[in-house]
Amino acid sequence: MTTSKTIQDINHCLREYSRGAIEGDSSTMRAVMHPDAQIYGYLDGELFAGPMVLLYDYVDEHDGAPKLNWEVTLVDESNGVGTARVAITDWHGHDFVDYFTLLKFEGDWRITNKVFSHR
DSSP, X not given: OOOHHHHHHHHHXXXXXXXXXXXXXXXXXXXXXXXXXXXXXXXXXXXXXXXTHHHHHHHHHSOOOTTOEEEEEEEEEETTEEEEEEEEEEETTEEEEEEEEEEEETTEEEEEEEEEEEO
């Protein structure tokens, strides 16, 4: 059974990810990512896929996104693995739905994979 503490911990992980996007600081994102995390999705019709360093580079090359809004719309967890869906609006004028897989890794929740849709 998923506890409220587990949900809080996963939400903290997602909050730090979003804070990195808002502030334009990939180091905040890196802190909640598994070292082998991957990203997949289409951005402006082009496949954006590979190691998470692709996202870190994008974040570091662009200003922060202070107008960005985010909302966790789903969290599911079982025995140290989980999924989450986050709706993001106005990240540099784009809206996204991010799907994350998460893993309890070395005592903390870490994002292991991100797949996103873009509108």
